[in-house]
Amino acid sequence: MTINIHCHPASTASRAVMLFAAESGIACNLETIDIFSGQHMGASYAAVNPNRLIPLLEHGGFRLTESSAILRYLADTAASPSYPGGLHERARVNERLDWFNTQLNRDLVYGFVYPQIFPQHKRESDAAQQATLAWHASRARQWLDVLDGHFLGESNAYVCGQSITLADYLGAPMVAIGEAARLDYAPYPNIRRWLATMKQLPNWAPVFAAIDGYAASLASHRFQPL
Numbered sequence: 001m002t003i004n005i006h007c008h009p010a011s012t013a014s015r016a017v018m019l020f021a022a023e024s025g026i027a028c029n030l031e032t033i034d035i036f037s038g039q040h041m042g043a044s045y046a047a048v049n050p051n052r053l054i055p056l057l058e059h060g061g062f063r064l065t066e067s068s069a070i071l072r073y074l075a076d077t078a079a080s081p082s083y084p085g086g087l088h089e090r091a092r093v094n095e096r097l098d099w100f101n102t103q104l105n106r107d108l109v110y111g112f113v114y115p116q117i118f119p120q121h122k123r124e125s126d127a128a129q130q131a132t133l134a135w136h137a138s139r140a141r142q143w144l145d146v147l148d149g150h151f152l153g154e155s156n157a158y159v160c161g162q163s164i165t166l167a168d169y170l171g172a173p174m175v176a177i178g179e180a181a182r183l184d185y186a187p188y189p190n191i192r193r194w195l196a197t198m199k200q201l202p203n204w205a206p207v208f209a210a211i212d213g214y215a216a217s218l219a220s221h222r223f224q225p226l
């Protein structure tokens with residue numbers, strides 16, 4: 001039974017799923033939902049995902065939203081070592097998946113990067129934009145400190161230790177999107193090392209080609225530093 005994934009390469013949540021599926025050799029059909037033309041807001045997509053968000057997985061009659069749930073589902077279908085079965089090992093991966101989604105994603109991605117790189121996320125007034133960026137910047141720095149100093153530290157290759165897990169697949173695209181706003185990660189050497197490792201995955205470049213192209217189109221924009 002074919003696994004269909006509705007996604008778009010400009011979507012950070014989609015790229016996590018696309019990268020993991022490609023790296024794991026999980027056969028699936030990627031169906032592009034054009035979020036730029038608003039295809040996800042149309043009635044036919046809303047009928048299958050009332051959130052009107054991507055990614056969405058369909059496997060037979062089973063539908064699943066939420067990138068981190070999709071990652072776990074794909075990993076279980078493939079018995080992937082990226083989602084280990086041991087009680088503590090799996091709990092650690094779950095913890096870090098939740099952390100990326102509820103801490104780093106909220107403040108770094110949605111609160112600081114998206115309002116600067118995506119026009120639809122920009123706040124209506126300059127004052128509102130500045131207040132948003134200021135509020136989320138301080139919290140984003142706090143989470144980056146945790147990621148750099150505690151999850152990775154000087155000794156861990158990946159965010160749960162020495163082996164790549166789903167948490168790396170979910171988290172690396174969130175950190176990498178900061179580069180579209182030319183965030184300086186120099187104060188976070190362990191994050192830079194980890195991101196460089198993730199970028200060496202064979203499927204990173206093809207999965208990130210579209211968003212890298214979008215980032216290049218912002219070359220003349222001025223961004224607020226973190």
Ligand SMILES: N[C@@H](CCC(=O)N[C@@H](CS)C(=O)NCC(=O)O)C(=O)O
Pocket residue numbers: 010011012013014035040052053054055065066067068
């Ligand atoms: N919590 C969801 C978030 C999904 C999400 O925010 N998707 C974005 C793209 S990264 C989207 O569909 N945006 C369309 C819109 O906001 O109109 C997940 O992890 O899958």
